[in-house]
Amino acid sequence: MADLFADDPPPAPREEDERPDAPLADRLRPRGLTDVIGQDHLTGPTGAIGRMVAAGRLSSMILWGPPGTGKTSIARLLAAAVGMRYISVSAVFSGVADLKKAFAEAEVARRAGQRTLLFVDEIHRFNRAQQDGFLPFVERGTVTLVGATTENPSFELNAALLSRAQVLILHRLDAAALGQLIDRAEELEGPLPLTPDAKEALIASADGDGRFLLNQAETLYAANIADPLDPAQLGQFLQRRVAVYDKDREGHYNLISALHKSLRGSDPQAALYYMARMLTAGEEPLYVLRRLTRFASEDIGLADPQALTQCLAARDAYQFLGSPEGEVAIAQACLYCATAPKSNAVYTAQKAAWRSAKETGSLMPPQNILNAPTKLMKDIGYGKGYSYDHDAEDGFSGDNYWPEDMQPQDFYAPVERGFERQIRERMDWWDRKRRERNGLR
Template sequence: MADLFADDVPPPTTVHEPAADAPLADRIRPRSLDDIVGQEHLTGPDGAIGRMVAAGKLSSLILWGPPGTGKTSIARLLADAVGLRFVALSAVFSGVADLKKVFAEARQAAKAGQRTLLFVDEIHRFSRAQQDGFLPYVEDGTVTLVGATTENPSFELNAALLSRCQVLILHRLDHAALCKLLDRAEELTKRPLPLTSDARDALVASADGDGRFLLNQAETLFDVELEEQLDPAGLAGFLQRRVAVYDKDREGHYNLISALHKTIRGSDPQAALYYLARMLTAGEEPFYLLRRLTRAAMEDIGLADPQALVQCLAAKDAYDFLGSPEGELALVQACLYLAVAPKSNAAYSAQKTAWRSARETGSLMPPAHILNAPTKLMKDIGYGKNYAYDHSVEGAFSGQDYWPEGMTSETFYEPTDRGFEARVRERLAYWEEMRREKRNPSDEE
């Protein structure tokens, strides 16, 4: 592959001080790893990054975390901390030609004794083939790769690439970390934000853990001359509301639907309603949620409350009839009904067990006495012989054996003692006792 690399390469990408008129988020970027806020579990002395810096040896990394949590700043400062040449690419705007050029430059720099840290933002946007292209250069030390992603690496990155990198998880910035960013912004601009204390808290809450978004909003406030401080209501009118971070085909989608399902299963109507609201306000398709609620009704409630399924189907019809936003109340009602209903997964467990048994015994014929005999030949060979019509028997229960010959009866459905299933349990026990008595008349004595 030596022919890919030129003898003369451009100088490495360097990090410049931001211009005086640069966006506030750029001007306030941390100057050292100690200035990173909210990620002390990584950058502190006992954190993975802190230990690497102390040892002066950096392994390839994947930084996984929400937007605006410091991934780019950490990568840049890591290069400074361990003396590596820093090169940055965005997977959104780069292709194979850009990668070849970077690797060629890194090879030339290595000959001069300068190792390269290659930072790839949004690394999950590269195709699987492009991700494979990193492997030889990471393995031979041409580059130390630091990739940044907002998506779960387990789903979005090749296993081969993941096996060569350490995945570090960045936390969304908490209230204290975001307040530190505002303090630094006020110190840099030498101006206080024109906000009341409550409005300042509301501004921090609106950032939803995203430091970059918070600083952009703060810059908007710094850029205007206000005669009086804004209260929360004034702030809401002044700034645009932030759209919830939510990709319907990404991990955040599956995390929230998992949370909704499990809070329903855990009988917590308040938390269930919260996650339902999170998804609806973020733009989730209501019919998707209705399908998931219906699934929960069957999987986690079943016959403990047969009305749960009815409530979900009625909610679907109501939403279909009313549309949004009026119809969303039907989803709320169904969600709350499921959360407060008695729980049972007996039907769900019965399905799995019965399916397994059917696969194992699928060639066995039902007993002849319960087979229809539409022809004389079928009657002659015993189809339908001695069948007991239950409605003609006392108690409408014959107690006949309905299992295939050569197969003993199995128990798939075991109702709980909760809700309606408690009555079903009693009924099954009664039938089982009658069945035993009919098959063993001597036991009646």
């Protein structure tokens, strides 16, 4: 089949296109896949969608991306591009009866030789049982499923459904793509009443959401503003978009991962930025403090023992002061952790020791280090031969403390950074003394 992108014909005019009072975002909807902005990695001739359209056959897919990036438009245009029936349902407003009706209509159409594209918006809002209901109709080819979601499909969609659909990721619209949307709006409605700097501020305020940007532009057009607004005046006129951040969703995990890895990578500027992203979007400050405290033990440990103290002190300060004053203490702990020497030796030792404890079961410690509170226990050898370290030369006896049936293990290996360098020197001294006391070199 010839490349459908070469002369991608617009679909038939839609009712909302012909209404001058339709929302600006509707009037500017793309009429062909080549009009979709910011998703060339999918819709271009070499993209996954581009190749499917060129071949004239679609497979089921999940369109995953932030709000306002074109998921609905792409689904509608896909059906038109390959000549399929288009049915749209929303998981927010549709139930089982709506789905049964859609599947029944699609089955009738299939028998008549007509393929059906079923677009399911917010597909992640269907529960697991409802998602399973799609499977037989997808497998039989009754429908080609195109689902749209703003949430990570790995968390929100059944594995069986994911195995039958490609997951295609839509990008957040960058400044260039949002600028193209503004250009299209101005071609239709005329220049926005903004200075160049204010126009850039408007684009930044959209946070990658094209629909939000066009709705803001429409508000400006409707206000009949005589003189162009500068950035400060625009900020007073429009409420800035709140950053997308669902505390129990992927945005939460993405930012905490970015914070943790920035801390581990000793980049205090990036760590402070991601922490600010979380707190300004409404994350619970005590959650951030818990993550910093965990980091202080897991990634710093004894390379700088003060890191844990700093985090616990920041918790106390925040609980004492509250917001916003207490957030300075959280920032202090964040910066301390980011700039501290790093070591995961304590974390690694803890995991290794736990694993060894599970594997060795209930081996008895050597009798010489067992307490003997009764005469019977003394008679059978408990505590016999114990060397009190404080009575020994250098305060170190060099005794064996491992079970008789277990070789000594090395769990903790301090690194040559920060305070752990001194700990390594101490451990080396004890090892050397232990070998000397046992007649070893």
